Amino acid sequence: MDRDPWTPTRWARNGKVELAYDTFVDRCAGDPLLLIMGMGVSRWWWPDGLCQALSEHGFAVARYDQRDAGESTHLPPTATRSPFTALLRRRGEAYTAEDMADDAIAVMDELGWKSAHLCGVSLGGATAQRIAVRHPDRVRTVTSIGAVPGDVGGLGTLRFIHLPSIPRLVRMNYPDTKEGTVEATVAIARFCASPHQPFDEASERLRAERLADVGTRDAEAQSRQIGAQWNGAAIDTITAPTLVVHGEDDPLIRPRAARVIASRIPGARKRVLPGVGHDIPEPVWPTVAAEMRALADEHSRTTDRP
Template identity: 40%
Template sequence: MTVRYAANKDVQIAYEVLGDPATGVPLLLIMGLDYQMVWWPDEFCEQLVAAGFAVVRFDNRDTGLSTHFAKGDSYTGNDMVDDALAVLDAVGWSDANVFGGSLGAAIGQALALLHPERVRSLVSVMGTPVTAGTLRTLRYVRFGTVAKLARLPKAATREQEIDNLVTVYRTVASPGYPFPEDWARHVATLSHDRHPRDPGTTVRQNAASRRFTVPALSTLTRPTVVIAGADDPLVRPVAGRDTARQIPGATFVSYPGMGHNLPEELWPDIIERTRAVAR
């Protein structure tokens, strides 16, 4: 796939298009904290295209092939919303269905709140309410998992960096489904070779996740599905339930055995729900 670039002022956002953006139903995928767009599985994207969507995925600022920031720099969640708008503009879409995971779920919610004319529908996955505030958001997080990730050994070689990426994914993955070992190692390698992970990105994006300026979720008017993993090791599923409760007419889905990733076994149902809300 060809990597293209959208510009938000002096920030360049790398993105890819799967399917025909002129004829497919527009679907924008927004990735989570410190993950590159390649962590959206190619086969998942291809199945979305087969279901009639044109899919666009992108590297959030500070990740992958997009503009990276230096120590001491900062940005807000609203800046990341503007990045998503820049991608829509670059593709030539006046609006799109939005599918966001983890931090991407918050960005998707904010996009629908701030620019409802650009959002046809919203699928918010593995996320917390964008309006929760710092203290409430902390109550949604499982800090045992955060502490486990913080104890990862500092990598000194390329192989150790890749091992750490696989370990992170394994730690948050779905306990009720087989771990995709070969795929995770392949994508960890690809991710590292595109751009090695910068620990500063985690700090800056965590800070950005607490810096959204948006109206109340009760004002969100787009058709919405909220998906949570009932066994998410990182974010408590009540976060998704609280998100859906605040959005008028939203549907809440909690999958047993699902963690903080999208198990291949659930793709058919997730894709069908995405098609349904897009309709």
């Protein structure tokens, strides 16, 4: 796209936390859809092409930065500054997963949306599940991509993680410079991509320069997000129509996570994408958009019944 397809940044507030969000300008009307990005990284990681496809399928698309990511409020440092250490702790030090779920509701309130379809990737997928548990009346459908079950934590999470991937991530350490940010972003993109598909480093480097997202190397912010503990009900209580999407070649989260989520949420459908890693590459944008449209239509048929 030659022009910026997004509105200027707007702000919502949940207590002392300010949340940055914007909306896709090509469609002001349509079914409200809120996008939730993964651990530590900004909303700018959502591919514009995917958002265009979603818009063409009748969605009014908005995206926001979770707390401790992008332009949203970053919380003060805590004692735990490694995301892997934080993952194994029994309690979060900065905030709870319920707080993160409530952030999305604050954004929806600012948008004037009484309810919305949710789509989250990785940690954003877990957040979407938690929102559906905590605020069922605000959620039309849930699409969870490359995520673990939203009600697991600590050692239970390790059942769904490719453990050999952890040393690769731990070794990623880049300087606090513009060049370091670009290198970290390229490294994360390479890690997330399917190992069975060619990696276009030149294209990813251009994208990294455009993103300028320091979240890829901000281990402290990542640790606060991943350390946020969920104390709510189980995902078995989700009543919204749910789509669980997972890359067959995901190097971080095992596809069994998708099987478990789909088996526990009543009526959930599962879609495993061949040749896809811990990302949403361009070849599958039409598939993801069409699946989400079908899910939304299912919700409409259910709610329109006399």
